[in-house]
Amino acid sequence: MLKALANPRSSFNDEGWLEPHFLADIVSKAKRSSMMAAVRQRHTKPELNLRQALHRVGLRYRLHRKDLPGTPDIVFVRSRLAVFVNGCFWHRHSNCPKATMPKLRASFWRNKFERNVARDLRAQALLRAMGWKVVVVWECQVKSSELASKVAQRFLRARRTPRGLHKRGQQEGKRKRNARR
Helix, strand or coil: CHHHHCCCCCEECCCCCEECCCCCCCCCHHHHHHHHHCCCCCCCHHHHHHHHHHHHCCCCCEECCCCCCCCCCEEECCCCEEEEEECHHHHCCCCCCCCCCCCCCHHHHHHHHHHHHHHHHHHHHHHHHCCCEEEEEEHHHCCCHHHHHHHHHHHHHHHHCCCCCCCHHHHHHHHHHHHHC
């Protein structure tokens, strides 16, 4: 009688009691698929927070350049700076509480995360080989507009310093020389 009612994945333990195998998901496979398809790759809340903060401090940029490896989220073309706004969970931000490991199907998730990180590193290496600077901003660093403003201020300060993220001084020197002519 118990076998007829049991889930086909259920099993009996050493004492003869039925141990049901509970499915981890409470929604259908099709619904889960549509939910996962709705996870945004572009224009996420952390990315929008950073973009708005960068715009507020006067920095202008391009979005999602498909001709660059990894399709950076924010691109400063003149400075040759590519910015990736990575989600802590999907891209494995080390020591971040959001970068948890799912307990079910752990080997699947471990492989998926390893592939994500390897793809990120490959794209960053290709960009650097092309002469681009790469900055990774994590979701937890820009989760609110206040935090994003602090990151934008760091970008602005680095742009103004001679050894910052941008080679701004060289371009200004060229402009001054051209203005004298």
